[in-house]
Each structure stands twice: as C-alpha cells, then as structure tokens.
Amino acid sequence: MKTITNATDQQLVELFGSGNMAALEVLINRHRKKVYSYIFMQVRNQALAEDLFQETFIKVITSIKTDR
Template structure:
C-alpha cells in the first residue's frame, strides 16, 4: 500500500490497526518539522534528536488519544 497518497487521518487509522508501515509514514511526514521545532527551542542537535525520538515514542504509545477533529500536526506539536 502506498501510504504517501493517504491523508494523515487515513494513515493514523491504519497505524491504530497495528500497521507498522503507517507509523513509519507518520514519522516520515513529521520527523523534520518536529526536529526543527525542538532544535529551535534547545539549540543542541544531539539533544533535539533525542527529544524528537521521545516525541515519536509518545505518539506511538498515545496515538489512540488523538482526536481527529483537530489537525494531527497540532496534536503532535503539543507533545
């Protein structure tokens, strides 16, 4: 399945079904923006990489809490 053609909500639905490729797609979509935001805050590349990784672990562990009435990008940046 080509996840790049799906909306965030469609990818999230598949990730919640346990499809690892869908979760990897979410990381691919948001890895750079999440890292960039964190880097602007901490100004340390290594620390920003660690914090970005922590963010995606939290996404994996709490994805079922995401409310699809809001943009996924808004939710992930709150983490």
C-alpha cells in the first residue's frame, strides 16, 4: 500500500482496528457524501440527518473496535 488514501476499505478497517486513526478519517471521508445523502433522503431534515450520520459512524467505529 503506497499511501493510505489508496487503500481499500478493508485495508482501512484493518488499519483502524490496529489503532491508525488516519485510516478512519479516510474511510469516513470516502463514504461521507453517500451515507449522508441516503440518510437525508429518508428523513428530509438536516439536523436529524446530521445526528443520524454521526450515530451511524459511531456504530461503525464500535463494531470495528469490538470485532478486533
């Protein structure tokens, strides 16, 4: 892997699971627009969409950390 930004999602998950916080940042940034757009289209409320977006990634982070 040349740079972290070129890593696959699986590689980023593994790196984050090993404590690499930059990998999490890349992973979130990579999927931010799609995930937020999906949530917003479901709830049609910006504040609620932002809250649900944060909760979604908290669950992702928790899941990665507990699976290690």
